[in-house]
Amino acid sequence: DQQVKQNSPSLSVQEGRISILNCDYTNSMFDYFLWYKKYPAEGPTFLISISSIKDKNEDGRFTVFLNKSAKHLSLHIVPSQPGDSAVYFCAAKVTGGGADGLTFGKGTHLIIQP
Amino acid sequence: GAVVSQHPSWVICKSGTSVKIECRSLDFQATTMFWYRQFPKQSLMLMATSNEGSKATYEQGVEKDKFLINHASLTLSTLTVTSAHPEDSSFYICSARADRDQPQHFGDGTRLSIL
Numbered sequence: 001d002q003q004v005k006q007n008s009p010s011l012s013v014q015e016g017r018i019s020i021l022n023c024d025y026t027n028s029m030f031d032y033f034l035w036y037k038k039y040p041a042e043g044p045t046f047l048i049s050i051s052s053i054k055d056k057n058e059d060g061r062f063t064v065f066l067n068k069s070a071k072h073l074s075l076h077i078v079p080s081q082p083g084d085s086a087v088y089f090c091a092a093k094v095t096g097g098g099a100d101g102l103t104f105g106k107g108t109h110l111i112i113q114p
Numbered sequence: 115g116a117v118v119s120q121h122p123s124w125v126i127c128k129s130g131t132s133v134k135i136e137c138r139s140l141d142f143q144a145t146t147m148f149w150y151r152q153f154p155k156q157s158l159m160l161m162a163t164s165n166e167g168s169k170a171t172y173e174q175g176v177e178k179d180k181f182l183i184n185h186a187s188l189t190l191s192t193l194t195v196t197s198a199h200p201e202d203s204s205f206y207i208c209s210a211r212a213d214r215d216q217p218q219h220f221g222d223g224t225r226l227s228i229l
Contacts, residue, residue, distance in 0.1 A: 004157070034217055043118070043207055043220035044158075089158070095214070101148050101160035101173070102209075102218060 003027045004092050006105035014113050019077040021108050023090030026071065030092040034102065035064060035075045038087045047088075048075070077110075085112045117141050118210050120221025128229055129200060135193045135224045137208030143188035144210035148218060149181070152205040161206075164191055198228045 005024045013019045021035075031052040036044035050057040050064045050073070057064050063076045077084055087109050091102040117140040125133055137147055146165050150158040162178075164170040164185035172178045180202075182194040191210075195202055205225055209218035 002157070036220070041222065043120070043209075043222045046116075046217040046219060049217055100214065101150075101163050102158075103160070104150075104157040106155070106157045 001026070002105075003030075004090055004103050004105040006088075006090055006108050008108050009106070010109040010111065012111045012113060013080050015082060016079045019075075019080045019084065019110055019112070021075040021077075021088050021090075021110065023073045023075075023105055024071060025073075025092050027092070027094075027103070028071070029094045030103070032093050032095050033064070033066060033073050034091045034093075035062075036089045036091060037084075038089060038107070044089055080110075080112045082112050082114060085110060116212075116219040118144075118208065118219045118221040120208055120224055122224060123222060124225045124227075126227045126229065127198065130197055133195045133198055133226060135195075135206055135208070135226075137191045137193070137210065137221055139189045139210040139219075142210075142212050144191075145188065145213055146211045147185055147191040148209045148211075149183060149191075149193050150207045150209070152207065152223075158207065161193075195226065198226070200228045202226065203228045 034049040035047040038044045048059050048062045066073045087107040089107045090105040119138045121136045149161045152158045161176045162170045162172045164183050166188050170183040185191040207223035209220045211218045
């Protein structure tokens, strides 16, 4: 079963507008969440993360929001730029445990239109 | 900073051969490296976690005798797919992390095709 879900395979946004990518999770043990960006033929690149003790983390144009009660997080990109066109992966992990690999969603392909 | 190099990027080989994939952290020391696999239209799935100098921890359903992992130094981990068969064809990608408080940084992956 998919513990991290990104229900939108793709999203199209006009340049300059806000892009909102969503992610839901089912495992209540997850306490650390990350967003990665991936261009074709390259590995994922770390974007931003958030710990479960916070509900918001901001880094430049990127903001991640965490709603623990809803087991939902979102990545906001504003303003969206053409270079933001990529596949975005949501990932989660349980910190403090022996095994701390990441559990990934399937990704959302963000397309920024000029 | 935080560059991870993975080699080779693409391998095509005959069924029954063994294939070695290397993962190197170029500008930091990786105490932990991870190996993932991705099938088409699926998410990255963790195969194993390796800490430098110790045996790898494999996820449920991953055969440790088929996927040999060696993490002999703080900058190099290798994944060897032994006696590869067509069903092993997939995209394999590694990541490395300096310590538990740091995010994982990924290589560019290896496309493995077994004929």
